[in-house]
Amino acid sequence: MFGAGGQMGASVCRAVLNDDDCELSSALDPRLAGIDLGQATSILGTGLSILGERDALEPDKVDVAVDFTEAEASFENALFCARNSIHIVIGTTGLTSRQIEILKEAFSKSNSNCLIAPNFAIGAVLMMRFAELAAPLFETCEIIEFHHNRKADAPSGTALVTAGRIASAKNGGFAQDVTSAELDGARGSRVDKNISIHSVRMAGMVAHQEVIFGTTGQTLSIRHDSYDRNSFMPGVLLAIKAISERDGLTIGIESILDDYLGLR
Ligand SMILES: NC(=O)C1=CN([C@@H]2O[C@H](COP(=O)(O)OP(=O)(O)OC[C@H]3O[C@@H](n4cnc5c(N)ncnc54)[C@H](OP(=O)(O)O)[C@@H]3O)[C@@H](O)[C@H]2O)C=CC1
Numbered sequence: 001m002f003g004a005g006g007q008m009g010a011s012v013c014r015a016v017l018n019d020d021d022c023e024l025s026s027a028l029d030p031r032l033a034g035i036d037l038g039q040a041t042s043i044l045g046t047g048l049s050i051l052g053e054r055d056a057l058e059p060d061k062v063d064v065a066v067d068f069t070e071a072e073a074s075f076e077n078a079l080f081c082a083r084n085s086i087h088i089v090i091g092t093t094g095l096t097s098r099q100i101e102i103l104k105e106a107f108s109k110s111n112s113n114c115l116i117a118p119n120f121a122i123g124a125v126l127m128m129r130f131a132e133l134a135a136p137l138f139e140t141c142e143i144i145e146f147h148h149n150r151k152a153d154a155p156s157g158t159a160l161v162t163a164g165r166i167a168s169a170k171n172g173g174f175a176q177d178v179t180s181a182e183l184d185g186a187r188g189s190r191v192d193k194n195i196s197i198h199s200v201r202m203a204g205m206v207a208h209q210e211v212i213f214g215t216t217g218q219t220l221s222i223r224h225d226s227y228d229r230n231s232f233m234p235g236v237l238l239a240i241k242a243i244s245e246r247d248g249l250t251i252g253i254e255s256i257l258d259d260y261l262g263l264r
Pocket residue numbers: 002003004005006007008009028029030031068069070071073074090091092093094117118119120121153157232
Protein backbone atom coordinates (compact mmCIF):
# COMPACT_ATOMS: atom_id res chain seq x y z
CA MET A 1 0.00 0.00 0.00
CA PHE A 2 1.57 3.29 -1.13
CA GLY A 3 0.27 6.11 1.13
CA ALA A 4 -0.70 3.76 3.97
CA GLY A 5 -0.93 6.55 6.55
CA GLY A 6 -3.27 8.70 4.45
CA GLN A 7 -7.05 8.96 4.67
CA MET A 8 -7.59 6.54 1.78
CA GLY A 9 -4.48 4.44 2.41
CA ALA A 10 -5.57 3.55 5.94
CA SER A 11 -9.06 2.60 4.70
CA VAL A 12 -7.58 0.39 1.97
CA CYS A 13 -5.26 -1.33 4.50
CA ARG A 14 -8.33 -2.08 6.63
CA ALA A 15 -10.37 -3.35 3.65
CA VAL A 16 -7.54 -5.61 2.47
CA LEU A 17 -6.97 -7.01 5.98
CA ASN A 18 -10.70 -7.79 6.25
CA ASP A 19 -10.83 -9.58 2.88
CA ASP A 20 -10.22 -13.33 3.03
CA ASP A 21 -8.74 -13.38 -0.48
CA CYS A 22 -6.16 -10.67 0.17
CA GLU A 23 -3.08 -10.29 2.31
CA LEU A 24 -1.45 -6.99 3.20
CA SER A 25 2.25 -7.54 2.59
CA SER A 26 3.74 -4.04 2.91
CA ALA A 27 2.75 -0.50 3.77
CA LEU A 28 4.70 2.57 2.64
CA ASP A 29 4.53 6.19 3.74
CA PRO A 30 7.82 8.14 3.94
CA ARG A 31 6.91 10.47 6.81
CA LEU A 32 5.79 7.51 8.97
CA ALA A 33 8.77 5.25 8.23
CA GLY A 34 9.51 2.77 11.02
CA ILE A 35 6.20 3.29 12.84
CA ASP A 36 3.95 0.30 13.54
CA LEU A 37 1.03 0.26 11.08
CA GLY A 38 -1.35 0.09 14.05
CA GLN A 39 -0.03 3.35 15.45
CA ALA A 40 -0.61 5.18 12.19
CA THR A 41 -3.92 3.67 11.19
CA SER A 42 -5.50 2.17 14.35
CA ILE A 43 -5.31 -1.23 12.67
CA LEU A 44 -3.89 -3.38 15.43
CA GLY A 45 -1.98 -6.65 15.28
CA THR A 46 -0.74 -6.64 11.69
CA GLY A 47 2.91 -6.97 12.75
CA LEU A 48 3.83 -4.60 9.90
CA SER A 49 6.10 -1.60 10.24
CA ILE A 50 5.61 1.21 7.74
CA LEU A 51 8.36 1.37 5.13
CA GLY A 52 9.84 4.70 4.09
CA GLU A 53 11.14 3.86 0.61
CA ARG A 54 10.07 1.85 -2.41
CA ASP A 55 13.49 0.23 -2.53
CA ALA A 56 12.77 -1.44 0.83
CA LEU A 57 9.98 -3.42 -0.87
CA GLU A 58 10.57 -7.03 -1.81
CA PRO A 59 8.99 -7.21 -5.29
CA ASP A 60 8.68 -11.02 -5.14
CA LYS A 61 6.35 -10.70 -2.14
CA VAL A 62 3.98 -8.21 -3.80
CA ASP A 63 1.37 -9.19 -6.40
CA VAL A 64 -0.53 -5.90 -6.53
CA ALA A 65 0.37 -2.41 -5.31
CA VAL A 66 -2.30 0.17 -4.52
CA ASP A 67 -1.51 3.88 -4.66
CA PHE A 68 -3.38 6.69 -2.91
CA THR A 69 -0.62 9.30 -2.50
CA GLU A 70 -0.20 12.42 -4.62
CA ALA A 71 0.31 12.71 -8.38
CA GLU A 72 4.09 12.94 -8.69
CA ALA A 73 4.70 10.15 -6.15
CA SER A 74 2.08 8.01 -7.79
CA PHE A 75 3.72 8.38 -11.22
CA GLU A 76 7.12 7.32 -9.83
CA ASN A 77 5.53 4.44 -7.87
CA ALA A 78 3.86 3.20 -11.05
CA LEU A 79 7.12 3.28 -13.04
CA PHE A 80 8.78 1.34 -10.20
CA CYS A 81 5.99 -1.27 -10.43
CA ALA A 82 6.33 -1.53 -14.22
CA ARG A 83 10.08 -2.15 -13.84
CA ASN A 84 9.54 -4.75 -11.11
CA SER A 85 6.58 -6.65 -12.64
CA ILE A 86 4.13 -5.58 -9.91
CA HIS A 87 0.53 -4.83 -10.90
CA ILE A 88 -0.66 -1.44 -9.65
CA VAL A 89 -4.09 0.04 -8.92
CA ILE A 90 -3.93 3.85 -8.76
CA GLY A 91 -6.64 6.00 -7.19
CA THR A 92 -4.51 9.13 -6.91
CA THR A 93 -5.80 12.02 -9.00
CA GLY A 94 -3.92 14.81 -10.77
CA LEU A 95 -1.69 12.74 -13.11
CA THR A 96 -1.15 14.70 -16.35
CA SER A 97 -2.15 13.26 -19.73
CA ARG A 98 1.58 13.12 -20.59
CA GLN A 99 2.27 11.03 -17.47
CA ILE A 100 -0.61 8.72 -18.35
CA GLU A 101 0.83 8.30 -21.89
CA ILE A 102 4.22 7.38 -20.39
CA LEU A 103 2.58 4.82 -18.08
CA LYS A 104 0.66 3.34 -21.02
CA GLU A 105 3.94 2.83 -22.85
CA ALA A 106 5.71 1.45 -19.74
CA PHE A 107 2.97 -1.09 -18.99
CA SER A 108 2.68 -2.17 -22.63
CA LYS A 109 6.26 -3.46 -22.21
CA SER A 110 5.98 -4.70 -18.61
CA ASN A 111 4.90 -8.12 -17.34
CA SER A 112 2.50 -6.29 -15.04
CA ASN A 113 -0.62 -4.16 -15.53
CA CYS A 114 -1.87 -0.79 -14.29
CA LEU A 115 -5.33 0.56 -13.56
CA ILE A 116 -5.99 4.26 -12.92
CA ALA A 117 -9.46 5.26 -11.71
CA PRO A 118 -10.56 8.74 -10.60
CA ASN A 119 -13.36 7.30 -8.52
CA PHE A 120 -13.96 3.77 -7.18
CA ALA A 121 -17.49 4.39 -5.86
CA ILE A 122 -20.17 2.58 -7.87
CA GLY A 123 -22.52 5.57 -7.53
CA ALA A 124 -19.91 7.90 -9.01
CA VAL A 125 -19.34 5.53 -11.92
CA LEU A 126 -23.09 5.55 -12.58
CA MET A 127 -23.27 9.35 -12.19
CA MET A 128 -20.70 9.72 -14.98
CA ARG A 129 -22.54 7.24 -17.20
CA PHE A 130 -25.94 8.91 -16.65
CA ALA A 131 -24.39 12.32 -17.37
CA GLU A 132 -23.06 10.99 -20.67
CA LEU A 133 -26.54 9.77 -21.60
CA ALA A 134 -28.12 13.15 -20.79
CA ALA A 135 -25.48 15.31 -22.49
CA PRO A 136 -26.80 15.27 -26.08
CA LEU A 137 -30.30 16.26 -24.92
CA PHE A 138 -29.56 19.49 -23.00
CA GLU A 139 -28.29 22.97 -23.87
CA THR A 140 -26.18 23.91 -20.85
CA CYS A 141 -24.11 21.98 -18.32
CA GLU A 142 -22.34 22.82 -15.06
CA ILE A 143 -20.54 20.56 -12.58
CA ILE A 144 -20.27 21.39 -8.89
CA GLU A 145 -17.93 19.20 -6.86
CA PHE A 146 -17.67 19.39 -3.06
CA HIS A 147 -14.79 17.91 -1.05
CA HIS A 148 -13.18 17.91 2.40
CA ASN A 149 -10.77 20.78 2.97
CA ARG A 150 -7.62 18.59 3.02
CA LYS A 151 -7.93 17.80 -0.68
CA ALA A 152 -4.79 18.84 -2.58
CA ASP A 153 -6.18 19.20 -6.11
CA ALA A 154 -8.95 21.24 -7.71
CA PRO A 155 -10.98 20.48 -9.65
CA SER A 156 -11.30 16.88 -8.57
CA GLY A 157 -10.19 14.06 -10.86
CA THR A 158 -13.80 12.88 -11.01
CA ALA A 159 -15.03 16.31 -12.18
CA LEU A 160 -12.39 16.47 -14.91
CA VAL A 161 -13.18 12.98 -16.19
CA THR A 162 -16.94 13.66 -15.99
CA ALA A 163 -16.49 16.86 -18.03
CA GLY A 164 -14.37 15.01 -20.60
CA ARG A 165 -16.94 12.27 -21.02
CA ILE A 166 -19.85 14.72 -21.23
CA ALA A 167 -17.93 16.75 -23.85
CA SER A 168 -17.27 13.61 -25.95
CA ALA A 169 -20.96 12.68 -25.79
CA LYS A 170 -22.08 16.17 -26.92
CA ASN A 171 -21.94 17.09 -30.60
CA GLY A 172 -20.99 20.74 -31.05
CA GLY A 173 -20.91 22.33 -27.62
CA PHE A 174 -23.13 23.53 -24.79
CA ALA A 175 -24.55 27.06 -24.92
CA GLN A 176 -22.81 29.70 -22.86
CA ASP A 177 -25.23 31.26 -20.36
CA VAL A 178 -23.89 34.79 -20.69
CA THR A 179 -24.10 37.31 -17.85
CA SER A 180 -23.63 41.02 -18.53
CA ALA A 181 -21.41 41.42 -15.45
CA GLU A 182 -19.61 38.84 -13.35
CA LEU A 183 -17.08 38.68 -10.51
CA ASP A 184 -13.88 36.87 -11.51
CA GLY A 185 -14.34 33.14 -10.87
CA ALA A 186 -17.99 33.45 -9.90
CA ARG A 187 -19.08 31.29 -12.83
CA GLY A 188 -16.54 28.55 -12.14
CA SER A 189 -13.84 27.36 -14.51
CA ARG A 190 -14.90 26.74 -18.08
CA VAL A 191 -13.49 23.55 -19.56
CA ASP A 192 -14.24 21.84 -22.86
CA LYS A 193 -17.40 22.75 -24.83
CA ASN A 194 -18.60 25.40 -22.33
CA ILE A 195 -18.93 23.01 -19.38
CA SER A 196 -18.21 24.88 -16.12
CA ILE A 197 -16.71 23.28 -13.01
CA HIS A 198 -17.10 24.77 -9.52
CA SER A 199 -14.97 23.38 -6.66
CA VAL A 200 -16.12 23.72 -3.05
CA ARG A 201 -13.70 22.76 -0.23
CA MET A 202 -15.28 22.57 3.20
CA ALA A 203 -14.88 20.89 6.59
CA GLY A 204 -17.57 18.25 7.04
CA MET A 205 -17.59 17.14 3.39
CA VAL A 206 -16.13 13.87 2.09
CA ALA A 207 -16.67 13.67 -1.73
CA HIS A 208 -19.76 14.88 -3.57
CA GLN A 209 -20.62 15.93 -7.11
CA GLU A 210 -23.63 17.34 -8.87
CA VAL A 211 -23.93 17.55 -12.64
CA ILE A 212 -26.66 20.00 -13.70
CA PHE A 213 -28.07 20.12 -17.21
CA GLY A 214 -30.44 22.85 -18.41
CA THR A 215 -32.83 23.38 -21.28
CA THR A 216 -36.10 25.26 -21.83
CA GLY A 217 -38.21 25.20 -18.69
CA GLN A 218 -36.35 22.34 -16.97
CA THR A 219 -33.10 21.19 -15.41
CA LEU A 220 -31.76 17.74 -14.62
CA SER A 221 -29.47 17.24 -11.61
CA ILE A 222 -27.44 14.06 -11.25
CA ARG A 223 -25.85 13.92 -7.82
CA HIS A 224 -23.57 11.48 -6.04
CA ASP A 225 -22.46 11.65 -2.40
CA SER A 226 -19.70 9.68 -0.72
CA TYR A 227 -20.35 10.21 3.00
CA ASP A 228 -17.63 7.77 4.02
CA ARG A 229 -14.40 6.48 2.45
CA ASN A 230 -15.80 2.94 2.74
CA SER A 231 -17.83 3.87 -0.37
CA PHE A 232 -14.65 3.41 -2.42
CA MET A 233 -13.55 0.06 -0.93
CA PRO A 234 -15.65 -2.46 -2.94
CA GLY A 235 -14.36 -0.87 -6.15
CA VAL A 236 -10.76 -0.89 -4.94
CA LEU A 237 -10.98 -4.57 -3.91
CA LEU A 238 -12.57 -5.48 -7.24
CA ALA A 239 -9.74 -3.73 -9.09
CA ILE A 240 -7.08 -5.45 -6.95
CA LYS A 241 -8.57 -8.84 -7.80
CA ALA A 242 -9.09 -8.14 -11.53
CA ILE A 243 -5.89 -6.28 -12.42
CA SER A 244 -3.84 -9.37 -13.31
CA GLU A 245 -6.33 -10.10 -16.13
CA ARG A 246 -6.25 -6.55 -17.62
CA ASP A 247 -3.33 -6.23 -20.02
CA GLY A 248 -1.42 -2.95 -20.07
CA LEU A 249 -3.11 0.23 -18.85
CA THR A 250 -6.82 0.38 -17.94
CA ILE A 251 -8.58 3.66 -17.17
CA GLY A 252 -11.57 3.56 -14.79
CA ILE A 253 -13.33 0.55 -13.27
CA GLU A 254 -16.15 0.54 -15.83
CA SER A 255 -14.76 -2.37 -17.85
CA ILE A 256 -14.29 -4.42 -14.67
CA LEU A 257 -17.83 -3.65 -13.53
CA ASP A 258 -19.04 -4.67 -17.01
CA ASP A 259 -17.56 -8.11 -16.49
CA TYR A 260 -18.80 -8.55 -12.93
CA LEU A 261 -22.17 -6.81 -13.06
CA GLY A 262 -23.06 -6.64 -16.77
CA LEU A 263 -23.45 -2.85 -16.57
CA ARG A 264 -23.55 -2.00 -20.30
N1 LIG B 1 -10.00 7.21 -6.98
C1 LIG B 1 -10.75 7.36 -5.89
O1 LIG B 1 -11.83 6.74 -5.74
C2 LIG B 1 -10.29 8.29 -4.81
C3 LIG B 1 -9.15 9.01 -5.02
N2 LIG B 1 -8.65 9.81 -4.03
C4 LIG B 1 -7.36 10.43 -4.32
O2 LIG B 1 -6.39 9.74 -3.54
C5 LIG B 1 -5.30 10.60 -3.23
C6 LIG B 1 -5.02 10.54 -1.73
O3 LIG B 1 -6.13 11.06 -1.03
P1 LIG B 1 -6.14 11.08 0.57
O4 LIG B 1 -5.96 9.71 1.10
O5 LIG B 1 -7.33 11.86 0.95
O6 LIG B 1 -4.82 11.97 0.85
P2 LIG B 1 -3.89 11.96 2.15
O7 LIG B 1 -3.04 13.21 2.05
O8 LIG B 1 -4.68 11.72 3.36
O9 LIG B 1 -2.95 10.69 1.92
C7 LIG B 1 -1.86 10.62 1.05
C8 LIG B 1 -0.75 9.90 1.78
O10 LIG B 1 0.28 9.56 0.87
C9 LIG B 1 1.54 9.83 1.51
N3 LIG B 1 2.60 9.92 0.52
C10 LIG B 1 3.04 11.00 -0.15
N4 LIG B 1 4.04 10.63 -0.98
C11 LIG B 1 4.23 9.30 -0.83
C12 LIG B 1 5.10 8.34 -1.42
N5 LIG B 1 6.02 8.69 -2.31
N6 LIG B 1 5.00 7.03 -1.02
C13 LIG B 1 4.09 6.66 -0.11
N7 LIG B 1 3.24 7.54 0.50
C14 LIG B 1 3.31 8.83 0.12
C15 LIG B 1 1.25 11.11 2.27
O11 LIG B 1 2.24 11.38 3.23
P3 LIG B 1 2.49 12.92 3.68
O12 LIG B 1 1.26 13.37 4.37
O13 LIG B 1 3.67 12.83 4.56
O14 LIG B 1 2.76 13.69 2.41
C16 LIG B 1 -0.09 10.78 2.88
O15 LIG B 1 0.03 10.02 4.08
C17 LIG B 1 -5.71 11.99 -3.76
O16 LIG B 1 -5.12 12.19 -5.02
C18 LIG B 1 -7.22 11.88 -3.92
O17 LIG B 1 -7.72 12.74 -4.90
C19 LIG B 1 -9.27 9.94 -2.84
C20 LIG B 1 -10.44 9.28 -2.60
C21 LIG B 1 -11.05 8.38 -3.56
